[in-house]
Amino acid sequence: MSNETKSKVVNEVVKANMEYANNFGDKANIPMPPGRKFSILTCMDARLDPAKYAGLAEGDAHVIRNAGGRATDDAIRSLVISYKLLGTREWFVIHHTDCGMLTFTNEIMGDLLSQSLKPATVDENGWHDTGAEDGTNEGRFINWLTISDNEKSVIEDVKRIRENSMVPNDIAIYGYIYDCHTGKLNEISQATEVGRPS
Numbered sequence: 192m193s194n195e196t197k198s199k200v201v202n203e204v205v206k207a208n209m210e211y212a213n214n215f216g217d218k219a220n221i222p223m224p225p226g227r228k229f230s231i232l233t234c235m236d237a238r239l240d241p242a243k244y245a246g247l248a249e250g251d252a253h254v255i256r257n258a259g260g261r262a263t264d265d266a267i268r269s270l271v272i273s274y275k276l277l278g279t280r281e282w283f284v285i286h287h288t289d290c291g292m293l294t295f296t297n298e299i300m301g302d303l304l305s306q307s308l309k310p311a312t313v314d315e316n317g318w319h320d321t322g323a324e325d326g327t328n329e330g331r332f333i334n335w336l337t338i339s340d341n342e343k344s345v346i347e348d349v350k351r352i353r354e355n356s357m358v359p360n361d362i363a364i365y366g367y368i369y370d371c372h373t374g375k376l377n378e379i380s381q382a383t384e385v386g387r388p389s
């Protein structure tokens with residue numbers, strides 16, 4: 192495809208990457224195992240940049256992201272690989288204020304998807320769907336792992352990881368909430384307590 196037929200975003204990404212690659216320096220020599228031996232599980236929210244909020248450079252740490260930063264089976268799969276094969280020894284679970292996962296429930300998502308597959312809209316009365324085309328009931332059978340209380344969700348996820356039989360007792364797991372208004376990480380001491388190594 193020529194540049195004219197590519198989307199604006201594709202062109203921007205390719206251009207930015209070219210600049211990045213031109214200044215790649217000695218990054219080709221970074222070893223695969225994270226140099227600072229830790230992992231972060233956090234939300235995909237576009238306002239969160241773990242490299243910036245936690246001071247990471249290439250090669251420093253593993254960052255696992257999903258909607259909410261939840262400790263799903265797949266997140267735990269990644270964490271176990273991170274430890275067992277790549278040597279991380281400390282893990283952070285970092286949720287955040289104003290998370291999109293606070294704005295809906297399993298029922299709402301199931302309803303929206305049943306009305307249409309197109310994007311929903313949100314206003315002060317909540318989420319609405321255009322109903323523009325056929326939807327699916329598949330969304331009713333998924334646990335979307337929505338969040339009703341930030342602190343509770345962090346504690347729950349640290350606990351879920353801690354109690355997984357593939358996770359060794361000597362890994363420290365810390366719970367934090369990133370504040371989208373200040374950029375600060377606030378520790379949830381009860382979560383860190385649950386995640387304490389033994």
Ligand SMILES: [Zn+2]
Nearest residue numbers: 234236290291
């Ligand atoms: Zn979020």
